[in-house]
Amino acid sequence: MFKRKHLLGIEGLTRDEIDHILDTAQSMVEVSKRSVKKVPALRGKTVVNLFFEPSTRTRISFELAAKRLSADLINFSGSSSSLVKGESFRDTVLNLEAMHPDIFVVRHSQAGSAYYLTTFSKSSVVNAGDGAHEHPTQALLDALTIRQHKGELDNLKITIVGDILHSRVARSNIFLLSQYKTKIVLSGPPPLIPPEFSDMGVEIEYDLDKAVEGSDVVMMLRIQRERQTGSYFPSLREYRKFYQLTKKRLARADKDAIVMHPGPINRGIELMKDIADSDKSVILNQVSNGIAVRMAVLYLISGGSHEFNN
Amino acid sequence: MKVKARVMEQRKIASTLKRLAMEVIERNRELENVAIVGIRTRGVIIGERILKLIEKLEGAKLDFGILDITLYRDDLSTIGPNPIVKGTEIDFDVTGRDIILVDDVLFSGRTVRAALDSIVDFGRPKTIQLLVLIDRGHRELPIQADYIGKTLPTSKREIVEVRLKEIDGSDEVLIVEEEGF
Amino acid sequence: MNLIIKNGRVIDPSQNLDEELDILIENGKVAKIGKKLNAPDFKEVDAKGLFVFPGFIDMHTHLREPGYEYKEDIKTGTEAAAAGGITSVACMANTNPINDNEGVTSFIIERAKDVAKVNVFPIGAVSKRMQGEELVEMGYIAEAGAVGFSDDGYPVRSSLVLRRALEYQRMIDKIIIEHAEDLELSGDGVANESPLTYKLGLKGIPSASETAIIARDIEILRQVGGRIHFAHLSSKWSVELIENAKINNLNVTAEVTPHHLLLNEQFVETFSPLYKMKPPLRSEEDRVSLVEGLKKGIIDAIATDHAPHTQDEKELEFGFAPFGVIGLETVVGLIFDRLVMSGVISVFRFAELLSKNPAKILGLESKGSLEIGKDGDITIIDPEKKVVIDPDKFKSKAKNSPFIGWEVKGWPVYTIVGGEIVFNGVDN
Numbered sequence: 001m002f003k004r005k006h007l008l009g010i011e012g013l014t015r016d017e018i019d020h021i022l023d024t025a026q027s028m029v030e031v032s033k034r035s036v037k038k039v040p041a042l043r044g045k046t047v048v049n050l051f052f053e054p055s056t057r058t059r060i061s062f063e064l065a066a067k068r069l070s071a072d073l074i075n076f077s078g079s080s081s082s083l084v085k086g087e088s089f090r091d092t093v094l095n096l097e098a099m100h101p102d103i104f105v106v107r108h109s110q111a112g113s114a115y116y117l118t119t120f121s122k123s124s125v126v127n128a129g130d131g132a133h134e135h136p137t138q139a140l141l142d143a144l145t146i147r148q149h150k151g152e153l154d155n156l157k158i159t160i161v162g163d164i165l166h167s168r169v170a171r172s173n174i175f176l177l178s179q180y181k182t183k184i185v186l187s188g189p190p191p192l193i194p195p196e197f198s199d200m201g202v203e204i205e206y207d208l209d210k211a212v213e214g215s216d217v218v219m220m221l222r223i224q225r226e227r228q229t230g231s232y233f234p235s236l237r238e239y240r241k242f243y244q245l246t247k248k249r250l251a252r253a254d255k256d257a258i259v260m261h262p263g264p265i266n267r268g269i270e271l272m273k274d275i276a277d278s279d280k281s282v283i284l285n286q287v288s289n290g291i292a293v294r295m296a297v298l299y300l301i302s303g304g305s306h307e308f309n310n
Numbered sequence: 311m312k313v314k315a316r317v318m319e320q321r322k323i324a325s326t327l328k329r330l331a332m333e334v335i336e337r338n339r340e341l342e343n344v345a346i347v348g349i350r351t352r353g354v355i356i357g358e359r360i361l362k363l364i365e366k367l368e369g370a371k372l373d374f375g376i377l378d379i380t381l382y383r384d385d386l387s388t389i390g391p392n393p394i395v396k397g398t399e400i401d402f403d404v405t406g407r408d409i410i411l412v413d414d415v416l417f418s419g420r421t422v423r424a425a426l427d428s429i430v431d432f433g434r435p436k437t438i439q440l441l442v443l444i445d446r447g448h449r450e451l452p453i454q455a456d457y458i459g460k461t462l463p464t465s466k467r468e469i470v471e472v473r474l475k476e477i478d479g480s481d482e483v484l485i486v487e488e489e490g491f
Numbered sequence: 492m493n494l495i496i497k498n499g500r501v502i503d504p505s506q507n508l509d510e511e512l513d514i515l516i517e518n519g520k521v522a523k524i525g526k527k528l529n530a531p532d533f534k535e536v537d538a539k540g541l542f543v544f545p546g547f548i549d550m551h552t553h554l555r556e557p558g559y560e561y562k563e564d565i566k567t568g569t570e571a572a573a574a575g576g577i578t579s580v581a582c583m584a585n586t587n588p589i590n591d592n593e594g595v596t597s598f599i600i601e602r603a604k605d606v607a608k609v610n611v612f613p614i615g616a617v618s619k620r621m622q623g624e625e626l627v628e629m630g631y632i633a634e635a636g637a638v639g640f641s642d643d644g645y646p647v648r649s650s651l652v653l654r655r656a657l658e659y660q661r662m663i664d665k666i667i668i669e670h671a672e673d674l675e676l677s678g679d680g681v682a683n684e685s686p687l688t689y690k691l692g693l694k695g696i697p698s699a700s701e702t703a704i705i706a707r708d709i710e711i712l713r714q715v716g717g718r719i720h721f722a723h724l725s726s727k728w729s730v731e732l733i734e735n736a737k738i739n740n741l742n743v744t745a746e747v748t749p750h751h752l753l754l755n756e757q758f759v760e761t762f763s764p765l766y767k768m769k770p771p772l773r774s775e776e777d778r779v780s781l782v783e784g785l786k787k788g789i790i791d792a793i794a795t796d797h798a799p800h801t802q803d804e805k806e807l808e809f810g811f812a813p814f815g816v817i818g819l820e821t822v823v824g825l826i827f828d829r830l831v832m833s834g835v836i837s838v839f840r841f842a843e844l845l846s847k848n849p850a851k852i853l854g855l856e857s858k859g860s861l862e863i864g865k866d867g868d869i870t871i872i873d874p875e876k877k878v879v880i881d882p883d884k885f886k887s888k889a890k891n892s893p894f895i896g897w898e899v900k901g902w903p904v905y906t907i908v909g910g911e912i913v914f915n916g917v918d919n
Contacts, residue, residue: 011690020394027378027397036431039381069381090806110810111692112762119763131810133692168692199686299381299395 002300006125008114009134010175018143018179025144025289025296031068032291041299042071046101049075051128052089052108057263057287058128058138062105065294071103089113090120097121103298106130124301126294132166138262139172141293145286146217149258153180159211159253160184161243162221162270165192165232169262170221174200187211188221188243189233208243215253219260220245220270236269245271250280258282311469311486317462318483320475323443326459327356330441331363333457338408343436345373345404349413349425350396353377355474356443357412373407375400382424398428405433410457414472416442419453444483446470492519492867492910495530499538499871503545504839504847505860514543516867519909524861536905536912538871544842545861546578546868546908547823548849551643551668551722551746551794553815554580554611557598558587563799563888565599566606568819571797571887573914575820576903578868579610580797581853584621585644591616591627593635600636608913609906610868612638612853617656617667623648626655633663638853641668643722646704648674650711657717666744666852668720671704671729672769681810683756683771691760693809696771698726705729709736709743718742720852723796725751725770727780734789744852746792747781749822750893753829754778758893764805764812765893768798786836791848795822799889817889821880824902825894827872832901846870867910873917876902 002017002024010018031039047066049059059075066073078092087095093104103124106114111131118125129135147153158177164170164186177184184202186193193204205211212218223239233239245259259281265271275281318326338344341364348357354376361374376399411425422440429438441457446464464470464485471484494516501512501524513528514521554568563571565582572580582599584590590599596613603611615632617640619625629640640656646669647653656667677700682688684695701724708719709732724730724747736743750768755775758766766772784790798815805812823845831841850859857866880897882890906914 024395027395030397030399031381034432038431040427041381041383088803088806089808089811108808110808112809115762116808131692132694165689171690171692194689196686196689200690296395 005301006118007136007297007301008118008125008127010136010139010172011134013179015179018140018176021140021293021296021300022144022147024300025140025293028292028295028299029289031295032288037068038070039068040070042066042069042302045071045103045302047071047073047103047105047298048096048101049073050093050096050104050106051075051077052079052106052113053129055107055129058107061287061290062126062128062294065291065298068291069295069298071298089116093117093121097123102302126297126301129168132168132171134172134175135168136172137290137294137297138169139176140297141286141289142173142219142260142262143176144289144293145260145282146258148285148289149282150216153177153182155181156216157183157185157214157254158217158219159187159215160219160221161187161208161211161245163192163223163232164188164197164221165194166224167221173219174202185211185215189239191232208245209249209252212245212249212253215257217258217260218245218250218253222262222264223266223269225266240269244269245275247272247274250275260286263287312489313484313486314468315485316482317485318460320481323481323483326443327359328363330457330459331360331367334360334410334441335364335368337439337456340408341368341370341372343406344408344410345375345402346410346412347375347377347400347429349411349421350376350378351477352472352474353413355476356414360410360412360441373402375402377411377425377428379421379424379428382428384420384424400432403433404429404435407435409435409438410441411438412441414443415470416440416445416453416455416458417448417470419449419451422453423451443472444470493517493530493533494536494867494907494910494912495528495533496536496538496543496869496871499541499543501543501861502838502842503861504843505545506862508861509838514861514869516907516910519867521861521863521865521867524863536871540873540875541904542838542872542874544870544872545846545859546866546906547576547845547870548579548581548853548855548858549577549795549797549819549822550581550792550849550853551748552580552582552797552819553585553799554582555799556586556602557595561888562801565602565611566608567886567888568797568799569603569607569609569611571817571819571885573608573906573908574886574916576823576870576872576906576914577609577819578870578906578908579612579855579858580819581612581614581638581849583614583641583643584616589616589621590614590632590637591619591621593628593631596632596635596637609908612636612855614639614641614643614668616640617642617647618649618652621645623652626652626659629656629659629663629665633665637665638855639666639668639720641670641722643668643670645674646670646672650707653708654711654715657712657715657719660717665854666718666720668722669704669708670722671701671708673700673703676700676703681767681771682759683773685756685774687756688759693759696769698728698773698777701726701770702728702732705732709741712741712743713739716742718744721745723748723751723770723794724781724784724790725773725777727777730780730784730789733784737789744791744848745789746794747785747790748794748796749818749825750816751778751781752785752793753825754893762809764807764809765816765891765895767809767812767814768796768816769814782830782835785830785840785844791844792852793822793826793844794849795819798891799887800891801888802890805891816891816893817885817887818892820885820887821892821894823870823872824878824899825897827874827901828899832874867907869905869907870903871905871907872901873904874901876900876904876916878902
């Protein structure tokens with residue numbers, strides 16, 4: 001049972017809690033297929049999308065999720081880089097909190113910001129991505145998508161490819177998939193996958209050909225071109241040569257393998273069109289499932305008296 | 311929990327459901343326009359039985375749907391921390407249809423209120439009729455059933471427990487009381 | 492100032508003393524030390540059951556004045572020191588303006604005469620504007636009263652400037668204090684680079700950021716001579732480098748902060764900026780090596796790196812908050828309780844680390860000892876006094892302590908500077 005007031009990360013959730021969220025999300029899928037795509041479950045609740053880092057898709061996904069549950073939603077965007085000089089994060093939140101919202105959905109460039117918010121706010125908090133730390137709803141929607149295609153989350157080999165170092169998506173996915181009987185393999189340029197990651201119970205294979213061998217799921221991460229100033233790899237040309245998922249490489253995976261990507265795709269870098277648009281790609285299912293998962297999360301953290309711990 | 315009385319057993323339930331099925335047939339001349347929608351969890355089982363009885367009696371194939379009213383409840387913040395959503399399955403168009411809404415027990419009327427809200431989100435039925443196995447009184451909303459298996463006077467402290475073979479292993483209706491009162 | 496301290500357990504490593512004795516201070520200096528001393532006209536401190544130490548010296552403090560008086564100033568910083576049992580502080584040069592000329596040094600000294608509760612010894616910058624390019628006028632600054640030189644906050648960035656400073660020491664024998672950090676390797680890191688911080692998604696500062704500069708400095712010193720004191724060691728490998736240098740008879744010393752001795756990186760899991768400082772809190776293995784280094788004599792001093800920031804500055808997201816924590820008011824009690832009373836180090840070693848050695852490194856000849864004729868600076872600890880660390884009671888303007896809420900047994904109750912009681916904590 002998922003009985004928490006906040007969803008700050010996947011780390012620390014039990015398999016049972018994850019299953020409960022995914023089961024609820026699966027039930028939510030149907031709501032988005034109706035002609036009236038709305039249920040009154042969160043009528044009268046106010047959700048604040050607190051985005052200190054631009055992200056149109058995650059924001060829209062949370063917005064639709066809240067609205068399909070009949071919650072009222074407002075969007076607040078701040079620039080996290082200017083916060084040092086302007087109004088602090090804390091003051092911003094306290095100001096908004098004075099308007100009595102119920103849930104903050106927070107996206108921020110700094111790891112730990114969602115947790116930090118809970119130390120001075122009374123509202124429920126959903127982490128929509130904090131720095132390189134966690135992006136729990138992304139991992140949950142990925143899990144829902146895998147479950148829909150593979151039937152279960154156990155007995156799978158999952159290969160995660162790309163910039164693991166800066167990726168909150170990778171971390172949350174590792175935490176989630178580790179709760180199941182999975183083999184997780186990371187692949188990408190060595191400076192972007194320090195060996196310390198193996199402490200998280202995953203394998204590291206810098207040769208992508210070997211990494212995808214027999215994989216059931218190949219999860220491609222976005223290369224953040226703006227983050228590549230720290231000379232993590234010499235050039236995109238070289239990245240493409242060694243870490244692009246090509247048809248030839250994908251042929252080494254299981255014949256029913258699916259290809260995932262959290263978006264937005266850098267076409268021609270992580271993936272070529274022939275894979276992104278192929279029947280192996282479940283990228284658009286991920287997007288649809290994003291709404292269902294976020295509905296489930298908003299719904300579940302609203303349930304009950306909130307006397308339970310976080 | 312203490313069982314105070316066993317008010318219906320398997321044969322009684324079977325004959326009651328048969329009577330209810332006949333009443334539905336009698337009141338709905340355009341039987342092919344009727345669709346049965348069960349409210350989770352036990353309303354679904356009773357609805358399926360009614361559906362089979364009507365099929366047997368009239369040879370008619372009716373549409374059947376399942377309603378999960380969890381997302382329509384008005385007590386999200388008081389039912390405790392673990393609301394479980396199992397999902398709604400209505401894969402036919404409800405507009406213009408005569409909907410027979412089925413539940414096991416009619417009590418405060420709040421579940422039915424939620425179910426009515428839910429159904430109208432799927433379209434605009436011609437009529438919605440309510441069928442329940444037990445009406446135990448104590449209504450908090452102006453809602454009445456169209457088809458009642460048994461009217462059961464109860465006190466508010468008592469709990470009416472409908473047990474069905476498919477879920478509970480046997481068919482019976484019990485009145486139980488929480489101990490410690 | 493005249494004072495007599497009766498019946499305390501006097502600890503003085505410089506005289507190999509650990510005995511119940513009386514101390515007579517006359518005109519601010521230690522005049523007599525012995526049993527059953529009498530001085531009827533002198534103010535008397537009853538130290539029965541208490542520990543009496545040569546005054547403690549914090550050789551690494553940021554008093555923030557001039558320029559950042561909103562964080563701390565010489566008055567509040569030294570009040571905090573007094574309340575924490577510290578009788579002397581050496582204050583770092585990263586003020587505004589930077590203490591890279593004798594004008595700023597003189598200002599600090601003059602200001603301290605007017606407002607300071609304890610002795611203040613300025614540290615000058617090594618390079619002009621701390622840019623690491625040009626040596627400061629070490630002679631003028633030393634004459635004005637600086638006791639050492641440091642670009643603390645930054646390393647001495649140019650290897651050549653460091654070489655020149657060491658060479659210049661032959662003329663101006665003042666310690667060079669190195670903040671050992673390769674700024675490129677640190678990058679925009681905010682916490683230790685380790686499996687934990689990779690997991691938390693916090694940008695890491697590798698240990699090599701510290702050791703690379705220590706190794707560089709040692710090699711330059713091996714070539715040209717001189718002496719260097721390494722500030723705030725944080726890693727196991729740094730301890731090893733210092734140990735090797737000492738084995739090779741190189742003139743290096745090192746200090747460690749109370750937070751690196753008592754905390755490890757696990758605290759960062761709370762994402763609280765109260766655990767954000769440079770160098771970062773490192774692994775438990777590193778922490779244990781630092782404690783070992785203290786025991787074995789590889790590390791010479793405990794210093795606070797007292798770095799006051801306002802609550803507004805510090806109450807930010809972990810990544811945005813400034814580095815640094817305060818320590819003047821808690822170092823003595825914490826180390827006494829957690830390391831001395833628990834049997835990790837002796838009371839002698841404790842007095843060496845906080846008094847004798849800092850005095851020696853900074854060249855404070857009249858301090859760090861209770862020999863007759865030395866300054867009457869004394870710290871008295873009540874080993875039974877229980878304290879819960881409470882920021883509301885801090886004398887410092889800042890509250891950014893990582894030890895808030897810690898329960899400590901054993902706390903300074905008298906701070907005496909030149910025979911004058913500047914802090915009396917018996918009655919509260």
